Amino acid sequence: MIEKLSSIGNFIGRTPLVHLEHPTVDLYAKLEFHNLMGSVKVRPAYYILKSAIESGRVTQDTTVIESSSGNFGIALATLCKRLGIKFIPVIDPNINPSYENLLRSLSYRVEKVEERDKTGGFLLTRVQRVNDLLRDIPNSFWTNQYGNIDNFNAHYKGLGTELAEHFDELDYAFVGVSSGGTISGVSRRLKDKFPNVRIVAVDSVGSVIFGTPPKKRYIPGIGSSMVPDILREAVIDEVFHVEEVDTITGCYQLFEDHCIFGGGSSGTSYYAIQQYFKDKIFEKRPKVVFLCPDGGTPYADTVYNQDWVQDIREKNSVQIQS
Numbered sequence: 001m002i003e004k005l006s007s008i009g010n011f012i013g014r015t016p017l018v019h020l021e022h023p024t025v026d027l028y029a030k031l032e033f034h035n036l037m038g039s040v041k042v043r044p045a046y047y048i049l050k051s052a053i054e055s056g057r058v059t060q061d062t063t064v065i066e067s068s069s070g071n072f073g074i075a076l077a078t079l080c081k082r083l084g085i086k087f088i089p090v091i092d093p094n095i096n097p098s099y100e101n102l103l104r105s106l107s108y109r110v111e112k113v114e115e116r117d118k119t120g121g122f123l124l125t126r127v128q129r130v131n132d133l134l135r136d137i138p139n140s141f142w143t144n145q146y147g148n149i150d151n152f153n154a155h156y157k158g159l160g161t162e163l164a165e166h167f168d169e170l171d172y173a174f175v176g177v178s179s180g181g182t183i184s185g186v187s188r189r190l191k192d193k194f195p196n197v198r199i200v201a202v203d204s205v206g207s208v209i210f211g212t213p214p215k216k217r218y219i220p221g222i223g224s225s226m227v228p229d230i231l232r233e234a235v236i237d238e239v240f241h242v243e244e245v246d247t248i249t250g251c252y253q254l255f256e257d258h259c260i261f262g263g264g265s266s267g268t269s270y271y272a273i274q275q276y277f278k279d280k281i282f283e284k285r286p287k288v289v290f291l292c293p294d295g296g297t298p299y300a301d302t303v304y305n306q307d308w309v310q311d312i313r314e315k316n317s318v319q320i321q322s
């Protein structure tokens with residue numbers, strides 16, 4: 001099994017790090033959408049499966065289960081397909097329709113929850129369904145991206161090391177947060193090499209990760225309706241919250257300024273950087289890196305669809321007035 005998994009290791013990691021023109025900072029973007037299946041999430045999917053196979057926890061007869069409506073589910077489904085083992089993603093009605101089709105093509109079975117949880121989202125209902133499946137299916141394994149230390153390890157050893165090795169000095173890293181795996185691993189690895197680097201966690205308004213009130217969110221990949229356990233490992237200096245309408249602005253700006261066709265969290269970080277540095281003056285231009293965790297194509301019906309954008313802007317203005 002390990003040989004089969006290792007054979008696709010070449011398609012994971014070593015993603016491009018590009019230097020971008022910027023008026024005030026020395027800006028770099030790490031293009032994680034160059035990974036297999038188009039997102040950063042294949043890094044933890046690969047690492048978690050590899051270490052579970054090595055420890056004997058996952059065998060040819062195991063059923064892998066995960067709560068994911070997005071990139072992590074797609075990555076796991078692909079790797080499990082390659083390994084010839086069963087995978088059951090637990091999804092919810094907010095899933096992007098093309099992701100649902102893809103998961104249904106790649107997975108053994110798909111479980112879709114319909115009831116909202118007490119926060120108004122679906123995450124807690126999905127986790128409940130995962131627990132039911134784990135109880136009912138013998139030899140099942142929950143990859144548990146929100147709590148598995150190998151989510152942290154994947155990013156400490158992979159993405160974090162790639163960034164640390166590239167730079168001689170680094171002043172800021174802007175990292176979008178959902179399960180918290182990326183920021184945990186990347187922040188710890190960067191702080192090891194650059195103790196003074198400022199780690200800025202980027203989150204969506206309406207996410208509860210950093211103790212702010214819940215609000216309905218429409219853009220996947222960033223934010224969460226629970227506080228992930230894995231976040232305990234992160235070293236965070238500041239948190240920057242971005243409204244979803246501004247995420248959309250950030251996505252379009254990133255495309256117009258640099259021809260980077262990024263997903264929601266890429267635009268969120270880019271918007272945060274513009275706001276964060278707009279009134280700051282430095283003697284020496286600071287070195288700043290941010291991540292582009294996935295590309296824009298999965299958002300063709302949402303962020304890059306003018307009707308959808310109009311709808312979100314109207315919903316947002318109603319919320320601001322009320």
Ligand SMILES: Cc1ncc(COP(=O)(O)O)c(C=O)c1O
Pocket residue numbers: 039041070071072176177178179180181182183220221222263264265266293294
């Ligand atoms: C597009 C995108 N950006 C950012 C993240 C956040 O990464 P993490 O879950 O490691 O916090 C995710 C996670 O699913 C994602 O899909």
